[in-house]
Amino acid sequence: MAEYAYIERFKKLGFGMFVHFGLYSLIGRGEWNLFADKVEPAKYRAHSEKFLVKKTWARELAATAKAAGCRYVTLTTRHHDGFSLYDTRGLSPFDAPHSACGRDLIAEFVAACRQCGIVPLFYHTLLDWQHPDYRDNFPAYIDYLVGSIETLCKNYGKIGGFWFDGMWDKPDENWQEDRLYGTIRQYQPEAMIINNTGLDALGQTGHREIDSVTFERGKPFRVDAGDKPIAGEVCEGITDHWGYAQNDICHKSVRELLSLLLSCRVNGCNLLLNTGLKGDGSLDELEKGIFLALGKWISANRQFIYTAVPSRLQAENAVVLEDADCYYAVIKDVPMQLDSNVSRAKNAAQVTLKTDKKILSAKWLDNGKAIKVENNSFTVCPFEYGTSLALRVAKIVLSSK
Numbered sequence: 516m517a518e519y520a521y522i523e524r525f526k527k528l529g530f531g532m533f534v535h536f537g538l539y540s541l542i543g544r545g546e547w548n549l550f551a552d553k554v555e556p557a558k559y560r561a562h563s564e565k566f567l568v569k570k571t572w573a574r575e576l577a578a579t580a581k582a583a584g585c586r587y588v589t590l591t592t593r594h595h596d597g598f599s600l601y602d603t604r605g606l607s608p609f610d611a612p613h614s615a616c617g618r619d620l621i622a623e624f625v626a627a628c629r630q631c632g633i634v635p636l637f638y639h640t641l642l643d644w645q646h647p648d649y650r651d652n653f654p655a656y657i658d659y660l661v662g663s664i665e666t667l668c669k670n671y672g673k674i675g676g677f678w679f680d681g682m683w684d685k686p687d688e689n690w691q692e693d694r695l696y697g698t699i700r701q702y703q704p705e706a707m708i709i710n711n712t713g714l715d716a717l718g719q720t721g722h723r724e725i726d727s728v729t730f731e732r733g734k735p736f737r738v739d740a741g742d743k744p745i746a747g748e749v750c751e752g753i754t755d756h757w758g759y760a761q762n763d764i765c766h767k768s769v770r771e772l773l774s775l776l777l778s779c780r781v782n783g784c785n786l787l788l789n790t791g792l793k794g795d796g797s798l799d800e801l802e803k804g805i806f807l808a809l810g811k812w813i814s815a816n817r818q819f820i821y822t823a824v825p826s827r828l829q830a831e832n833a834v835v836l837e838d839a840d841c842y843y844a845v846i847k848d849v850p851m852q853l854d855s856n857v858s859r860a861k862n863a864a865q866v867t868l869k870t871d872k873k874i875l876s877a878k879w880l881d882n883g884k885a886i887k888v889e890n891n892s893f894t895v896c897p898f899e900y901g902t903s904l905a906l907r908v909a910k911i912v913l914s915s916k
């Protein structure tokens with residue numbers, strides 16, 4: 516199905532960075548600040564006079580994404596507050612060129628991504644808390660929305676896709692999806708079209724033009740392909756907020772996030788991991804560190820997370836993915852029990868592959884050492900100094916029969 520090759524390419528991107536950035540980043544209370552804190556709209560709009568974004572923000576972002584092992588970045592071009600990071604070219608004065616920074620931030624973002632070989636995707640809100648037509652004249656609002664998407668399609672070269680969000684706010688309205696998606700297909704035939712189905716409809720498909728289902732903060736499952744192949748993507752935050760929240764200390768651990776990335780990949784889904792930029796466009800230092808730690812694991816494991824696909828092969832104490840010529844057994848997250856000197860682990864995990872074929876060779880990806888195999892089984896012995904028991908990856912070659 517050559518016409519859907521772009522969907523297969525998206526699946527191979529594997530890991531993406533989700534970025535929330537807007538006027539709410541200045542406030543540091545998440546992207547729902549205007550709505551949740553019932554801020555007076557004029558007062559909220561005045562934040563645009565303080566929106567001074569560092570010249571290097573996009574380069575820092577794209578370089579961090581690259582080092583983290585992300586192959587794409589999905590950035591909020593406009594969020595529910597109605598503020599656009601791009602030049603709306605007359606559609607609305609509530610955009611970055613009319614703010615204190617006076618620049619088209621999406622042009623900067625796209626250029627920085629291209630320099631690093633990262634695919635840029637555009638998050639775009641569907642609902643709008645400030646546009647009067649959203650409330651009073653829905654067909655006119657759709658004209659404005661479609662005009663906005665057309666602007667994004669025409670002025671930034673080839674983009675990886677659109678990530679819509681907010682239809683759940685007015686499920687019974689006529690969103691003119693044929694027209695919206697048709698506009699994208701006209702200018703960007705290979706763009707992924709994603710429309711977040713939200714917390715209550717994880718993994719559900721909708722319109723035929725949708726190329727990937729979403730699992731917002733949810734557990735992925737395998738999406739059955741019908742006559743059109745469809746991708747799946749989990750979006751999750753490092754903290755409990757999407758937009759920058761300065762007092763949110765609920766950061767997930769590197770280990771938790773890697774387990775999530777693996778559970779996405781064994782279900783054939785991508786992981787889109789979020790960070791909220793600060794008001795000047797810089798990354799939060801702790802979140803940046805977490806992204807870099809993920810990148811270190813990914814590069815130590817030779818990046819199998821992009822190419823390997825779910826496998827039917829089962830194993831005890833490991834999950835299995837497969838590539839063209841080998842299998843990868845990822846050791847399950849076994850907690851280590853230390854001895855009284857806290858220098859040796861007492862426990863070990865036995866990994867057994869459930870197959871009639873024979874293991875011809877096995878080695879650890881992180882240090883290249885051969886693994887001793889007996890009867891299709893091997894022991895994962897903690898701890899070799901410098902490695903952990905959890906989430907080590909064994910590369911395995913099986914006999915053909």
Ligand code: GLC
Pocket residue numbers: 546547680681711713731750757
């Ligand atoms: C929800 C939130 C929105 C956020 C999105 C990210 O839809 O309403 O603020 O951007 O999730 O998935």
